Amino acid sequence: MKQGKTPFKYWIAALFTGLILASFSQRAMASTDIALVAHPAVPIDNLSFPEARKIFLGNRQYWSEDLRITLLIRAPVARERDIMLKTFYQMSEAQFRQYWISKIFRAEVTAGPKVVFSSEMALELVILIPGSITFVDAAQIPKGLKLIKIDGRLPGENGYPLH
Amino acid sequence: MNASIVFRSILFLFLFSLFLPETKGSAETGLPPEAEKAGPHTDMETLLERIENLEKQAKKKTLQQDILKAKIQPVYPSLKMIGFTDFTFSTTDAPGKSTGFREGQFVLHFSSALSQRVSYFAEISMTPRKDAGTGEPTASGFNVEVERSIIRLDQGDQLKISAGRFHTPINWWNNTFHHGAWLQTSIGRPQMIGSFIPVHFLGGTLEGSLPSGELNLYYHLGVGNGRGEIISRAGDAGDINNRPAWLINIVSKPDRFFGLQFGGSVYGDRITKTDGQEFDEMITAAHIVWNKENPEFILEGANIRHKAKAGGEVFYHQAFYIQVAYRVPVFHAALKPYARFEFSDIDQTDPAFEILDLFKKTTITGIRYDLTTLAAIKLEYRRQKKKGASEINSGFAQISFTF
Numbered sequence: 001m002k003q004g005k006t007p008f009k010y011w012i013a014a015l016f017t018g019l020i021l022a023s024f025s026q027r028a029m030a031s032t033d034i035a036l037v038a039h040p041a042v043p044i045d046n047l048s049f050p051e052a053r054k055i056f057l058g059n060r061q062y063w064s065e066d067l068r069i070t071l072l073i074r075a076p077v078a079r080e081r082d083i084m085l086k087t088f089y090q091m092s093e094a095q096f097r098q099y100w101i102s103k104i105f106r107a108e109v110t111a112g113p114k115v116v117f118s119s120e121m122a123l124e125l126v127i128l129i130p131g132s133i134t135f136v137d138a139a140q141i142p143k144g145l146k147l148i149k150i151d152g153r154l155p156g157e158n159g160y161p162l163h
Numbered sequence: 164m165n166a167s168i169v170f171r172s173i174l175f176l177f178l179f180s181l182f183l184p185e186t187k188g189s190a191e192t193g194l195p196p197e198a199e200k201a202g203p204h205t206d207m208e209t210l211l212e213r214i215e216n217l218e219k220q221a222k223k224k225t226l227q228q229d230i231l232k233a234k235i236q237p238v239y240p241s242l243k244m245i246g247f248t249d250f251t252f253s254t255t256d257a258p259g260k261s262t263g264f265r266e267g268q269f270v271l272h273f274s275s276a277l278s279q280r281v282s283y284f285a286e287i288s289m290t291p292r293k294d295a296g297t298g299e300p301t302a303s304g305f306n307v308e309v310e311r312s313i314i315r316l317d318q319g320d321q322l323k324i325s326a327g328r329f330h331t332p333i334n335w336w337n338n339t340f341h342h343g344a345w346l347q348t349s350i351g352r353p354q355m356i357g358s359f360i361p362v363h364f365l366g367g368t369l370e371g372s373l374p375s376g377e378l379n380l381y382y383h384l385g386v387g388n389g390r391g392e393i394i395s396r397a398g399d400a401g402d403i404n405n406r407p408a409w410l411i412n413i414v415s416k417p418d419r420f421f422g423l424q425f426g427g428s429v430y431g432d433r434i435t436k437t438d439g440q441e442f443d444e445m446i447t448a449a450h451i452v453w454n455k456e457n458p459e460f461i462l463e464g465a466n467i468r469h470k471a472k473a474g475g476e477v478f479y480h481q482a483f484y485i486q487v488a489y490r491v492p493v494f495h496a497a498l499k500p501y502a503r504f505e506f507s508d509i510d511q512t513d514p515a516f517e518i519l520d521l522f523k524k525t526t527i528t529g530i531r532y533d534l535t536t537l538a539a540i541k542l543e544y545r546r547q548k549k550k551g552a553s554e555i556n557s558g559f560a561q562i563s564f565t566f
Contacts, residue, residue, distance in 0.1 A: 050377070050418035050421075053421070054379070059372075059379075059416070060320055060372075061317070061320055062317070062319045062320050064319075065318070065319045068279055090422070090455070092496060094496075094533065094536045095456065097536050097537070098346070098536075101245065101346070101565055102343075104243075104245060104272065104274055105245075105272065105343050105346060106339065107274070107313055107315070109274075110243065110274040110275060110276045110282045110284070111241070111243055111274070111276075114235075125231070125235065128228070128231060128235060129235055
């Protein structure tokens with residue numbers, strides 16, 4: 001077998017492989033973020049973190065006078081739910097349940113959030129229910145859905161809070 | 164983002180092409196040799212079959228979406244029910260009191276959306292009483308009461324209009340827990356929530372959020388029937404005088420300190436006693452609450468001013484409590500020790516409060532153990548003292564739950 005210099009094309013390939021791997025690792029970081037997705041008719045593109053928290057706590061219940069907010073929240077054990085409990089609610093699973101029972105007890109709401117059992121279900125419902133908002137893994141969002149920025153940032157961007 | 168994807172795709176294709184073995188196919192059709200051999204007829208059949216499958220899948224998806232759509236369509240009324248109750252064992256060294264078990268209030272809540280903007284909430288309690296039964300002397304039984312019955316119209320987050328029977332929204336505990344023993348950390352509620360402040364209010368209220376930036380202010384305004392002739396009761400069957408009660412309540416939940424709530428209230432009413440004496444009542448109350456459980460902190464107090472209509476004599480009364488608890492982060496965070504101190508200073512010469520018999524000081528220590536997410540066992544020691552009387556020591560064990 002002929003021994004010689006490594007062909008130039010392999011150097012180029014190695015360089016590009018490095019570049020691609022780097023870009024994929026950045027993508028992998030972004031995929032760990034949780035994105036807020038809303039019904040297309042929701043008249044808001046950006047929320048501050050406290051405002052988004054207020055919505056998920058049920059303290060803000062309307063997008064506008066004519067459009068009520070419907071919360072779609074993943075069932076227990078989902079990673080997305082754990083992240084939301086940790087960041088937005090700062091509650092344990094038990095505290096979260098007690099929180100919504102208390103809210104019904106105080107007659108502030110008639111029911112808790114709608115529970116969804118998969119990202120696919122969340123995404124299907126968010127298209128169907130006017131005023132709905134949900135959270136899913138940023139890597140699973142198909143095109144055409146309305147992503148809500150938090151403090152002007154999208155998932156994968158520096159400083160995005162939901163991960 | 165699109166430019167980045169295009170750039171990555173080009174890079175990937177380029178890299179892939181470097182390692183791709185050379186393949187031979189027809190220059191004319193671009194099809195592999197096997198496909199060419201099979202002929203155009205088979206290709207067409209395959210394509211038609213694929214199109215048919217895709218159409219079937221699309222139809223199935225549309226059907227699934229239609230079913231889902233039908234399921235999520237709001238149905239009015241959307242009645243939902245939830246209940247609370249508890250069982251308590253108590254022992255005490257108070258004279259004339261016995262040791263034993265007691266059934267707590269059996270409380271049912273009904274909430275129902277009547278439309279997107281209108282909702283209804285009701286709370287029915289069944290309270291065991293020694294005199295609630297029939298016969299002479301009266302047998303023990305359950306006293307049924309409509310605790311709350313509220314219809315609400317939402318005009319948005321800034322304005323919600325309600326009418327009905329409420330927990331008077333001038334006191335944090337009264338509004339937050341009241342009949343839900345499971346919801347509150349301790350076994351019982353502070354004694355100032357009872358006759359000291361009016362716990363029920365029949366009338367109309369306006370509530371909502373105020374434009375206040377990070378302060379997050381919420382308001383509550385109300386007009387209605389205040390205290391009845393028996394001051395612990397609301398004027399359910401009509402006001403006892405022509406001076407309606409009114410209230411203003413402002414609360415802040417600042418963004419910067421998530422979990423903090425503080426606020427204040429003013430309440431005015433005219434009390435008419437069974438003997439015809441009348442008093443103008445003015446209540447000012449305030450609270451500060453850190454309602455996370457690590458730690459939980461509640462400080463709440465109220466001042467009551469009574470002015471006799473005849474004679475103009477003025478009486479002042481104060482009460483407050485402070486409660487601290489901490490959910491211990493071991494044993495699945497099921498344990499929550501707590502302590503509360505209560506103080507009341509009642510002017511016994513006030514004819515309007517002559518039936519009020521509160522302890523001057525109450526000290527409570529206890530521990531709550533969350534058996535499951537929806538049931539809790541609590542153990543509590545209580546030491547209470549009235550003015551000029553000896554101390555009373557009591558022990559309690561309670562299981563409370565929601566269902």
